[in-house]
Amino acid sequence: MIEKRFFGNVETDKEVSLFTLKSKNGMKVEICNYGAAVVSIFVPDKNGKSENVVLGYDSAQGYEKCSSYFGAIVGRYGNRIGKGIFVLDGKNYQLDVNDGENHLHGGKFGFNKRIWDAEPIQTDTGQSLKLTLIDNNGEMGYAGTVKLDVIYTLSEENELIIDYLGETDETTILNPTHHSYFNLSGDLTKNILDHHLMLNADYITYVDKGFITTGELNKVENTPFDFRNLSRIGENINSDNQQIKYGLGYDHNWVINNWDKTIKKVGELYEPVSGRFMEIFTDQPGIQFYSGNFLNGEQIGKNGIACNYRTGLCLETQHFPDSPNKPSFPSVIINPGEQYVQKTIYKFSTK
């Protein structure tokens, strides 16, 4: 049975629910239908101690106030679009501008700020929650009405599987992603610098000082961005490197090697003290690694714990930032009659 409970009211009177998925192996995932946000992920450490490994809030109101996208599904366009401007089929679009002069994560009333329909489902794989959003024509400046289903499944293999299915009634762009801040230590007061990360990518997309991609693919070799082998995040995060300075740490898109639209392992995250290990699988061409550089303790998370600088890191599977303005990047266009699909898996274990 998938448990459902009251999680608070938003916009003064709209009720939000919290759903709890459980696996037989001792994992537990809580998800609310405000922003389709993952609120907690309980995972055993190497001694069997189960702790929550993501930043989140105690109630729906926390998510309503949040400007850091905790655990949410972000969209229509995850990541940035320069000045919020692009041309599609000869038409100029001006999206909501909510990050300096740019558009970020779907604008100020993006998918993370909506109440989604929620339907718990029991499948052979495990317990699932299907969340559905209708994003109307013109919202945040986008063309066409988009319907997006996001299905979270907690499998008996301790995987959090995220399936996305989208459609549109007009040609538009769509690039949703998931925005959990992971801290595998289970101690959310600790920063993530001692985590070890692997990303299967020979290139990243460099950014300018406004965080907009230059359009080039740049080699990670001999740079602080080389995570081709499991490496400690804190090792080079403060290097004297222009891209590190522009990103205020790590806040870049890694270009997945040999992308062919099929699902494959793209990364690993390991926290040596707890022994918790997470593998990331996706069919997306890119992954944004964001090291929580904008967290500053103003976000008061679960149990009254302040979410301090770099106490969580995001691994957002997606298309490359500013793709609508970068013709050489894989396309994010979706036409009527086509289906948008994405599958991403975060798989937990210990070692």
Ligand code: BGC
């Ligand atoms: C982006 C950061 C941004 C953050 C907002 C991340 O996905 O890469 O630049 O500040 O989201 O919480």
